[in-house]
Amino acid sequence: MDSIYQHFRPDEKEFVDKVIAWRQYVEDAYAPKLTDFLDPRMQQIVEMIIGTQSGIRVQAYGGRPESERKRMLLFPDYFSPETQDFQIALFEVEYPSKFVSFEHKHVLGSLMSLGLKREKFGDILIRGGRTQFFIAAEYTDFIQMEFRQIGKTTVRIVKKTLEEAISVEEEWQEKKATVSSLRLDAVLSAIYNISRQKTQMLIGRGLIKVNWKTVEDPAFQCREGDYFSVRGYGRSRMFRVEGKTKKEKWRIVAGILK
CATH class of the missing domain: 3.30.1370.160 (Ribosomal Protein S8; Chain: A, domain 1)
Incomplete structure (x- = not known):
């Protein structure tokens, strides 16, 4: 084993x-x-x-x-399996969208402030003044009773069918780079065009996540398929590691979320 x-x-x-x-x-x-x-x-x-x-x-x-x-x-x-076996509910947030707008982090923070663990709800969808989120169906009654505001804004939530989910497509901008090693600081420095020193500072301050977990070791070894989230710089992903150059550097292909 x-x-x-x-x-x-x-x-x-x-x-x-x-x-x-x-x-x-x-x-x-x-x-x-x-x-x-x-x-x-x-x-x-x-x-x-x-x-x-x-x-x-x-x-x-x-x-x-x-x-x-x-x-x-x-x-x-x-x-x-059928769709209902996954026990997923969809809610739309109603609020005065002419006067206030929400980001993913605002909705996420409000849901977690209710004592819900992150794994109890799915994607948060925001597009054109509309905000929706998926949640484990067993929390439907709880969320309808308790979810009353996002930040200081009073909101109302309305249950929707899964077919009514708004479409939010991710676009990745491909970037090729050559790095001295597959260390986290080297890879992120190349992807985001920031100095290695700045990257190390961000890592040290706990502002970088790899595969949704905070990583504070600049020597962390990156692998093909890894997802990165850098506070203030956005999200990216290592699409491919294409081997070494004649000078023993690694060729990588990454994607930056637009």
Whole structure:
């Protein structure tokens, strides 16, 4: 069993153990297991561990096909999942949009201030003065009773069908770069065109997340597929590592979220 951990980072061990327990539950109970909302890295880990294991399958759904955060359903071969099995509710926030506008962080902060853990709700959608969010359906009554304001603005929430989710498409601007190493400070310095010293300062102040977790080690080794979030600079992703140059530098292809 120990050998499975070599495929994952040390800080992912706890989640790997959780996935193994979910798999065991499905095997023993011969029944489906629904997870909370997982970020893309967690979804990837579930896929890797469940893989093509005979008898168990996995599907992910977050309320719309392009959702970033999704609930996952692990289930035996006999089971055929339907949308309602993912138990996701969608709410739209009604507020005086002519006079106030919200950002993702404002909605996120207000939801978490109610005592909800981040994994209990999915994507937050903001476009053209409209704001929506997905939440685990078991919290529908709670959220309708308790969600009354965002910041200092009084709001009202209205339940919508999943088909009424607004479309918010992410656009990535591709960037090619050459870096001396795959250390976090070197990679982010190249992606965002900021000095290595500035990058190290941001890392030291806890302003950088890799795969949705704060990382404070500039020597952290980046891998293909990693997501980065840099406070004040936006989000990016390492699309590909294309090998080394003749001068022993790494060629990388990254994407910066527009």
